[in-house]
Amino acid sequence: MTTPRNQQLIKAINKMQSDRRFFPLICPDDHTHRLLCAEERNGEMVLACPDCLYITSEIPEAIIALCESEFKTTDDVADVILQDNPFK
Ligand SMILES: [Zn+2]
Numbered sequence: 468m469t470t471p472r473n474q475q476l477i478k479a480i481n482k483m484q485s486d487r488r489f490f491p492l493i494c495p496d497d498h499t500h501r502l503l504c505a506e507e508r509n510g511e512m513v514l515a516c517p518d519c520l521y522i523t524s525e526i527p528e529a530i531i532a533l534c535e536s537e538f539k540t541t542d543d544v545a546d547v548i549l550q551d552n553p554f555k
Contacts, residue, residue: 473512479534480505492530496521
């Protein structure tokens with residue numbers, strides 16, 4: 468079943484995929500394929516490769532957590548989350 472949370476997450480993941488600050492999720496079958504695209508299939512959130520049949524419902528927890536924090540934080544906060552080590 469489509470939930471508003473899923474739709475929001477899908478939007479956030481796809482936005483993140485085109486955001487250069489983030490390391491994008493790529494196709495494990497062929498790294499030259501286009502970036503994975505979040506979508507909903509049969510009510511389940513999945514990541515799908517636009518260039519082959521690769522599809523996974525295993526979306527990394529870290530990505531989901533990051534997306535959810537994006538919903539309610541400013542870009543400044545997201546920047547801090549994104550940096551490998553902001554205290555360097
Ligand atoms: Zn692919």
